[in-house]
Amino acid sequence: AQSVTQLDSHVSVSEGTPVLLRCNYSSSYSPSLFWYVQHPNKGLQLLLKYTSAATLVKGINGFEAEFKKSETSFHLTKPSAHMSDAAEYFCVVSGGYGNKLVFGAGTILRVKS
Amino acid sequence: GAGVSQSPRYKVAKRGQDVALRCDPISGHVSLFWYQQALGQGPEFLTYFQNEAQLDKSGLPSDRFFAERPEGSVSTLKIQRTQQEDSAVYLCASMPLLLLAAGSGANVLTFGAGSRLTVL
Numbered sequence: 001a002q003s004v005t006q007l008d009s010h011v012s013v014s015e016g017t018p019v020l021l022r023c024n025y026s027s028s029y030s031p032s033l034f035w036y037v038q039h040p041n042k043g044l045q046l047l048l049k050y051t052s053a054a055t056l057v058k059g060i061n062g063f064e065a066e067f068k069k070s071e072t073s074f075h076l077t078k079p080s081a082h083m084s085d086a087a088e089y090f091c092v093v094s095g096g097y098g099n100k101l102v103f104g105a106g107t108i109l110r111v112k113s
Numbered sequence: 114g115a116g117v118s119q120s121p122r123y124k125v126a127k128r129g130q131d132v133a134l135r136c137d138p139i140s141g142h143v144s145l146f147w148y149q150q151a152l153g154q155g156p157e158f159l160t161y162f163q164n165e166a167q168l169d170k171s172g173l174p175s176d177r178f179f180a181e182r183p184e185g186s187v188s189t190l191k192i193q194r195t196q197q198e199d200s201a202v203y204l205c206a207s208m209p210l211l212l213l214a215a216g217s218g219a220n221v222l223t224f225g226a227g228s229r230l231t232v233l
Contacts, residue, residue, distance in 0.1 A: 100169065
């Protein structure tokens, strides 16, 4: 079975400072991992995905994530936060037939000016 | 269409009423998923279609929940005799590919904006 734990329910950073959103996963299969972002009243948008290729994955809007098998982690980072990054972020694992996605509980990112 | 379209965007129902939520996937997308997102939580899988076939309904919380996709395109999620615990955002997602086996890869879903159901 697959599961995801997002270690922080809320993260607050100042504009221009780095962002770190933490995620640990558990999977019976070789996992595919994703980060999605959800802005209020908008659909979930894919930021990036890991599919057993390069362990450092680059996504949209300057976000990156590094797959660390030994730590079962897939933390999301960004060097410099923008106000527009304020949203809820979900770490997601996929595996097994049907591509059923298992979502973490989400991390709300607040960006202070 | 350009994206996944869901309607209604907002629905208020009295406890005991039946509701129907509609999803228009991206044209030509074979796979369609429904997820339920309760307040303050991540989305949880409800059911999955490939074309008109419902291949997995393991996430439906009770027999009051029913989903269909009769012609392999538009899908409807129906909730009978709604309860307060059914209040949530219901998300639909689609993707073009047909999944064949475990670990088929990170096929990317396109999500709709959701239908927010409030049961009073």
